[in-house]
């Protein structure tokens with residue numbers, strides 16, 4: 001009885017009315033709760049098809065051909081001075097003046113040593129030349145230079161020898177000297193000059209600075225390759241590419257009903273085996289292997305251009321050197337189109353190819369919509385030039401952008417897909433949500449968005465990234481199962497399908513294989529078909545919310 005009452009009260013219209021659920025759950029005995037959970041967890045998932053194909057039930061091969069340090073931190077373990085990689089943000093405080101070094105106006109002018117507090121003008125991004133030699137990039141993009149005599153200024157637009165400094169470290173203290181040998185000091189009138197007399201000790205003197213590492217969050221291909229240097233980087237990456245993902249993983253995926261892998265690649269793959277420094281070759285051969293494994297285990301591949309020249313989002317997974325976003329320039333865009341041409345020519349007739357994703361996660365703040373749409377249109381044409389079948393996948397901008405913007409853009413006529421990434425993470429909005437609120441968010445926010453896009457009579461919808469992780473601390477296995485099930489229910493309704501981020505990860509809750517083996521994510525069967533995903537969602541959502549309120 002209470003089960004029926006609950007199911008009936010939980011219609012779609014009433015989702016917002018929590019009182020009903022609470023009342024219903026109070027009536028529920030423990031047995032009823034148990035049965036509900038069992039029913040809900042055991043129910044197979046709905047699955048329907050796109051153009052006669054099964055929908056995509058995919059997994060991303062993240063951190064494989066495009067490095068992401070947080071996925072496998074040990075890749076960076078052997079880099080000398082490994083906390084001073086490209087893009088690391090540092091601040092310097094004179095130990096004699098007790099003031100921070102500052103690029104006036106963020107760059108383009110003098111450098112002073114006169115700030116009590118370090119903020120953007122006082123923060124410099126490293127460009128690493130060797131493990132002891134660095135260039136310092138200001139907030140405005142200029143580099144510190146010694147080209148104006150003794151005075152250090154923040155006026156160089158590109159770095160060369162006069163912009164390269166040798167850094168000696170002793171714990172948190174540093175000396176900075178020119179390649180010519182002169183040490184940099186903070187003068188009594190608050191300037192930064194390269195004329196310290198003699199060899200400074202580590203006591204409180206004008207050439208000694210306290211270095212603070214303000215941010216050290218870039219661990220991508222650029223940092224790895226430039227940090228190790230070419231030969232060692234090649235060795236580390238070869239080993240990684242051969243061991244991180246293997247044929248055995250494809251067998252595992254196929255056993256668990258996964259039908260697609262989304263494979264992030266970097267732009268340098270098009271110049272394999274000799275890409276421009278510091279990038280190293282090898283990813284093309286690995287991608288070839290992935291296609292063979294996919295064919296053998298009857299999986300499809302989506303090639304995802306995750307890292308574009310210049311970086312489209314400033315993050316490590318777009319191989320940004322220092323956090324800047326330089327992709328939206330005609331040169332970079334034309335180079336990117338060449339990469340799409342290369343990938344299309346090579347893979348479009350491979351039986352395992354499902355589609356090509358033109359660009360992952362362009363930044364809404366740094367990539368104007370018109371620039372992106374024009375790129376997508378040209379990319380679509382290139383893929384279509386080789387194939388009328390291959391799906392062309394375009395990714396929504398990340399940050400403040402409505403995916404509807406791509407539905408209205410008219411990018412291509414056929415087999416076009418918009419990729420949305422759904423994480424209940426990376427936004428303070430989710431910080432204080434408990435398990436139930438997270439699940440409610442899936443049904444009350446994600447599902448309606450999916451419904452409106454699915455019915456927009458435009459491109460297909462693809463949840464190309466999602467994960468069974470959230471900001472809830474110490475959640476139980478059952479709570480994870482419910483959250484995972486809610487997401488699967490919701491994303492199964494996407495017209496193209498979904499792919500989990502990611503196959504392997506040092507953080508277990510992000511690791512697909514860990515989730516499956518430890519039963520934190522219950523995939524269910526993919527064989528059952530339902531006529532209407534959203535009716536199905538309504539019912540299971542009701543069961544779920546009842547069960548959750550019963551738990552608290």
Ligand SMILES: *[C@@H]1O[C@H](CO)[C@@H](O)[C@H](O)[C@H]1NC(C)=O
Pocket residue numbers: 110111112190191
């Ligand atoms: C900045 O440089 C100009 C010209 O070299 C100089 O006149 C001025 O005093 C400098 N300002 C500081 C704060 O050092």
Ligand SMILES: *[C@@H]1O[C@H](CO)[C@@H](O)[C@H](O)[C@H]1NC(C)=O
Pocket residue numbers: 146147148149150162
């Ligand atoms: C490098 O700096 C010196 C002075 O410190 C200057 O004479 C020289 O022209 C600079 N070189 C370049 C390429 O700017």
Ligand SMILES: *[C@@H]1O[C@H](CO)[C@@H](O)[C@H](O)[C@H]1NC(C)=O
Pocket residue numbers: 170171202203
């Ligand atoms: C680091 O500084 C301390 C004094 O603060 C000194 O005793 C030590 O020898 C220094 N280490 C190196 C490697 O220079």
Ligand SMILES: *[C@@H]1O[C@H](CO)[C@@H](O)[C@H](O)[C@H]1NC(C)=O
Pocket residue numbers: 378381382385
């Ligand atoms: C399509 O292919 C033709 C013939 O190879 C070529 O001339 C044209 O530039 C290509 N179009 C695009 C958008 O690549």
Ligand SMILES: *[C@@H]1O[C@H](CO)[C@@H](O)[C@H](O)[C@H]1NC(C)=O
Pocket residue numbers: 473474
């Ligand atoms: C989570 O669990 C750990 C280990 O049991 C415990 O130390 C920690 O306090 C818990 N955190 C919260 C927020 O409950």
